Ligand SMILES: Cc1cc2nc3c(=O)[nH]c(=O)nc-3n(C[C@H](O)[C@H](O)[C@H](O)COP(=O)(O)OP(=O)(O)OC[C@H]3O[C@@H](n4cnc5c(N)ncnc54)[C@H](O)[C@@H]3O)c2cc1C
Ligand SMILES: Cc1cc2nc3c(=O)[nH]c(=O)nc-3n(C[C@H](O)[C@H](O)[C@H](O)COP(=O)(O)OP(=O)(O)OC[C@H]3O[C@@H](n4cnc5c(N)ncnc54)[C@H](O)[C@@H]3O)c2cc1C
């Protein structure tokens with residue numbers, strides 16, 4: 145059992161839990177993820193590590209309820225437990241293994257979207273602690289969905305933007321990046337984009353045009369997270385890669401996003417929905433934004 | 440008087456009934472049937488059957504006790520050599536092992552050794568007979584990686600010798616392939632697998648689930664920081680292989696590992712579990728081993744029409760004969776001498792069919808089996824909505840890539856000697872599928888025993 149020490153609602157649809165998991169906390173680095181399972185009948189849900197404290201033995205996760213399992217998880221309070229919590233999985237971000245002097249010379253920009261802000265935070269924090277302050281562009285649909293503003297601005301040069309203009313500026317993360325490079329004379333050696341696949345795809349289209357090498361963090365459907373099942377396979381370049389062991393971070397200019405997005409819809413298409421409905425009955429809450437649940 | 444040339448028939452669920460449920464197919468012998476079958480054994484002096492069993496169970500001796508009705512004595516004899524008789528009695532490829540060597544088989548049918556072993560093990564479990572724990576602990580701490588047959592056996596043997604053993608398991612449940620791979624209808628999870636795991640725990644073995652060695656903690660840390668004096672690696676076979684044909688990344692194409700894990704470990708077939716699975720209407724399973732049979736029969740039970748596509752002929756099917764027989768009875772369609780060339784998809788990238796080419800057998804290849812060659816121009820399509828790839832596995836590099844000084848061979852399997860499971864790294868032993876590549880439960884168990892012996896000698900000579 146893995147106890148939740150702190151539970152917070154960060155925005156109307158984004159939840160944070162601080163979980164006691166000493167083995168994970170001791171070994172994790174930015175870029176890695178965990179798999180959590182609520183109880184005996186629950187699914188194995190992959191979530192990026194958003195913060196960790198090796199001394200306290202805690203790991204922080206931040207997630208958005210989109211289906212049965214994440215909805216149940218959102219309701220957990222401090223004192224409740226996850227039955228299973230395993231990690232750290234995947235490879236750490238590349239820069240954690242780079243030569244520090246080289247790294248310090250680099251100009252890095254992060255682009256985060258929605259709940260993707262959370263996994264960007266430990267990367268910015270790690271860099272900041274190692275003497276590198278990166279630029280971070282964070283986009284949200286609207287003001288209420290912005291999370292971790294204070295924490296992020298403490299460890300980066302933060303550029304916030306909202307789709308509807310309800311806070312600071314109107315526009316998407318890609319608009320800000322273009323503006324910084326084309327009008328404000330910024331130059332970047334590397335871009336890290338984390339968020340929904342569609343957002344990462346568009347960031348990559350832009351950075352290809354701007355000639356900025358780009359890292360993305362892929363979140364395909366997973367089962368075991370140890371390389372055993374192949375559910376998480378992606379095409380990167382011309383190769384098949386397993387996101388859980390070869391990633392989750394990849395060269396964004398090589399990822400086949402269209403295929404990845406189709407595969408992520410595996411249980412969401414017409415056939416998939418019918419299958420889900422048949423199996424899950426009332427537990428299929430929708431939330432996928434396509435089918436309207438059981439309505 | 441029964442026909443002494445034939446096995447006492449074993450009761451099974453009728454094919455059409457079992458094709459729609461996940462209950463065990465084979466119901467096993469009762470006392471009377473077991474004693475009658477045991478009486479067919481002629482108690483050979485030079486018992487060939489023993490040499491067919493990879494762990495050399497004293498078959499004539501235990502079968503004799505069954506004949507006399509001394510089931511507990513029979514259990515003790517089996518226990519001297521095997522830690523998982525309820526499992527092996529069910530899943531060993533007996534026809535090519537113990538029963539394949541039985542003298543009765545020369546003229547008639549072999550003694551049903553597997554079914555008798557299963558009977559004895561089930562009887563022992565129903566009657567609460569457990570292995571005896573060590574009288575005294577010796578204080579030495581040993582780590583075992585993986586809770587499959589190799590790890591469980593190694594841990595059990597060491598605990599019986601008094602060692603303080605902890606098993607580290609990556610998944611949330613213990614059992615390895617026994618829990619995530621082999622389906623409920625062949626190997627019941629609660630009645631058999633969980634009971635075997637409990638037996639090992641009752642010897643004092645601790646099991647920590649959700650720990651991935653190489654990620655959560657490394658072998659070097661276990662040895663240097665956590666006070667373990669030796670490690671046994673029983674981490675299993677690993678990564679699924681794909682064919683590399685067009686359409687393989689489409690929605691509706693799964694590895695057998697994923698399909699079986701969703702259904703067996705994550706229990707997608709049960710209403711109360713949240714796990715989704717693609718219940719296809721027409722499913723193609725590519726491959727011909729035990730894994731392919733399990734995936735096919737699982738898909739059938741989830742309601743699909745199932746085709747097994749295999750490139751050689753029936754004689755070369757690597758699966759156990761009993762599984763092939765059961766699969767056919769249940770209505771699985773076998774497309775033999777057939778090989779997929781492409782997976783067909785619709786505009787949303789969902790599977791609509793599988794294009795195949797007919798094969799014929801040519802000259803024998805390195806494995807001694809006749810090599811299948813394509814018959815030009817014989818392509819044809821089968822309409823399916825789901826494809827399950829069951830083409831074998833390659834070793835998982837998580838452990839080898841994070842352990843300094845641990846040698847692997849050309850196929851990336853860990854190198855370990857057969858007799859003691861000794862690897863290139865001091866204090867580190869290994870066995871099972873991680874060393875041999877995908878093999879069998881009984882071989883993994885044998886390797887676990889060898890590892891325990893190796894570790895014991897190593898600690899005692901320190
Ligand atoms: C490496 C990795 C890191 C992740 N990190 C985070 C994170 O930090 N925060 C966060 O909120 N989410 C994260 N995700 C996504 C998260 O795992 C999914 O949202 C979750 O599995 C959905 O589970 P559910 O049972 O609530 O929904 P389900 O009922 O399983 O699914 C609802 C719908 O979402 C689809 N779906 C299932 N799994 C995924 C998936 N992995 N991605 C997208 N859609 C999916 C289903 O097809 C279904 O239609 C991550 C995923 C991966 C692989
Ligand atoms: C579907 C299927 C059907 C089969 N049918 C038969 C049959 O009928 N008869 C037969 O004899 N054999 C059969 N086999 C083969 C047999 O199951 C295997 O040979 C046997 O289970 C191997 O045992 P093992 O202990 O070496 O590995 P496994 O059973 O694979 O166990 C390895 C364990 O180690 C864990 N692990 C892996 N990496 C790590 C890590 N880094 N840290 C911690 N834990 C880790 C895994 O999660 C797993 O639980 C079948 C296999 C499959 C997949």
Ligand code: SF4
Pocket residue numbers: 491492493494495496498521527528531533536537538552553556881
């Ligand atoms: S362990 Fe397997 S091979 Fe040995 S006697 Fe039992 S069934 Fe036969």
Ligand code: SF4
Pocket residue numbers: 479480481482483486487488489498499502540541542543550552
């Ligand atoms: S070979 Fe057959 S008949 Fe002879 S001892 Fe073994 S099981 Fe009995």
Ligand code: FES
Pocket residue numbers: 365366367368369370371372373374375376377386387388389
């Ligand atoms: S999640 Fe199973 S191989 Fe990656």
